[in-house]
Amino acid sequence: MANRLPHASESTKQLREDLQHLTQTVEELVNATADDSRSNIKELRSRAETHLKNTRARLEARGERLYGEARETVTEQADVLDDYVHKNPWTSIGVGTGVGVLIGMLIGRR
Structure with a gap:
């Protein structure tokens, strides 16, 4: 996971x-629209569209990667949790019961 942090920092930058x-x-x-110079507007519009497409593509790629x-992380955590529950069933039952009681108390206070 430490390997992902520098990459995320580079992506953010x-x-x-x-x-x-x-x-x-x-x-x-x-600003160019105020001048109403048609050739200047076309050039800037083209640049804006290019930057927008590139930024959108990077955002989509980053979103898919994240x-x-x-x-992957959730799957790994679920596997670890599953392994723990199989190795410690009574502890898991106790934790589940405690969490259930706590949630019940919080709901009951409303």
């Missing part, structure tokens, strides 16, 4: 830079 570039391009597009990592 790249995403931040992409969003800054996109914001700058959109601001330039808005989903896969989360799914």
Whole structure:
């Protein structure tokens, strides 16, 4: 899991830079619209569309990667929990009962 942190930091940094570039391009597009210079607007619009597509693609890729990592982590945790329950059934029953009582008390207070 420690290996994922530097990669996540790089992804976050790249995403931040992409969003800054996109914001700058959109601001330039808005400012150029005031001039109403058609050639300038077309160029800026093209740049904005390119940055938007690239940013969207990176966001989708990052979302899919994060989903896969989360799914893998949850699967690993479920396997560890399953193993623990099979090795310690009475402890697991006691913990489950305690959690159930606690939730029942919290619901009953309302």
